[in-house]
Amino acid sequence: MKLKKIFFLLLFFICVNAFSQLLSSNLEKKTLALGETDHLVIKIENLRSRAVITAPKDELLPFHFEEIKDSIGINANTYERRIEFAVYEEGTFKIPELEFKVGEKLLKTIPYEIEVVNTATKEDQINDIMKNKEVDLEAIDYWELYKWYVFTALAVIALIFVIVMFVKYGKKKKSSPVVTTNQTLKELDSLKKKKYIEEGNYRAFYVELIDISRKFITKQYRIPADVLLTDDLVALMKENNTISQDNEKIVEDVFLRGDLVKFAKTFPDKDLMEKDFTEIRDFVKRSSEDIEFENLRKDV
The missing domain is CATH 1.20.120 (Four Helix Bundle (Hemerythrin (Met), subunit A))
Incomplete structure (x- = not known):
């Protein structure tokens, strides 16, 4: 009797695995340099021609993750999504559980945590190509340097004046x-x-x-x-x-x-x-x- 029970239990688990969808995910690297690319691969097997509903292309990952390429491959039995991304801020960032709906079943990936580091160090030296040269400037030189700032300031003042006059004397259009x-x-x-x-x-x-x-x-x-x-x-x-x-x-x-x-x-x-x-x-x-x-x- 015990052997029969074990046999039926094994048969039950084999049937469940044979007819259920299997979701797997793989993150290539969990520590990145600023701007370095990483890859996340998500795969669902045993679809049996069922549709997969999830976030649209380039919108699966959270805000801090800059998606470079989001490719989706689908056939009658397999769904595979490969995402290439980078992060341009230092810190620790999380990829939460990502949801995929297959028929009436909701599948979720495991969450990931990625550490982004700045590989530049304080000891790195920046050498000038040429030594700085001192130049004496005259009034005309200063005018050429700052004239566009003067013109911009005058334009802003004129715009403010026009807005004030319009608000004060212009007719207000009532919207019904x-x-x-x-x-x-x-x-x-x-x-x-x-x-x-x-x-x-x-x-x-x-x-x-x-x-x-x-x-x-x-x-x-x-x-x-x-x-x-x-x-x-x-x-x-x-x-x-x-x-x-x-x-x-x-x-x-x-x-x-x-x-x-x-x-x-x-x-x-x-x-x-x-x-x-x-x-x-x-x-x-x-x-x-x-x-x-x-x-x-x-x-x-």
Whole structure:
């Protein structure tokens, strides 16, 4: 009986390994000189023609890692990604767990830590090719050296004067909610024409959609959405009640999803991207109702 149990356990582990995806990663060097190149290789085996979803090319590694080359090789059973990169700052930098979604299964690489050092030393001598020569300068020489600085200073002073006069005496053009709405709708139409949804480029789609939405909220509702974090923005919207609850819910859902996409925590499909685009567009169209209600409330 014991031999049968051992046999069945071995058979179970063999079947699991035969039908599961195997992810491996390899970092060539863990200590680098400034600007020296390194290579990270990630490989997934036993795909069985399943798609691999992860960060787009040249966007897999964190900020400090300058990606020089990002090549991806895919066939029916294997996914291989080779990244050549360099770091141009001294210090210790981390490559976190990198996520790869195969079907419904989420695979993660092991994290790495890289130390970047400056190989130059204080004892290194820098020799001049020629000895410095002293030259006596006259007034005309100083003018030739600094005349462009003088012209630049005068131009800056003139520009400041023009701005002050324009602010003081110029007519201020009032922007109506309708003008802001129409301008934002044009920007959304331009985003739609880029076909990010059709191509499945969810990262670029949400970055531009949220950027357009933040600028719109800032201008239309006088809320500093362009500088606030998502959580702070949601809290402020609920506090001042300028935006209706339905519109608040749309903004909150889309912005939070956009943050997850930005950090590769979720991978939305085309239907969800289309739904978020439509809801933001409808929110922009309905915004004038929020403004009219806010004006009535102030009058009361």
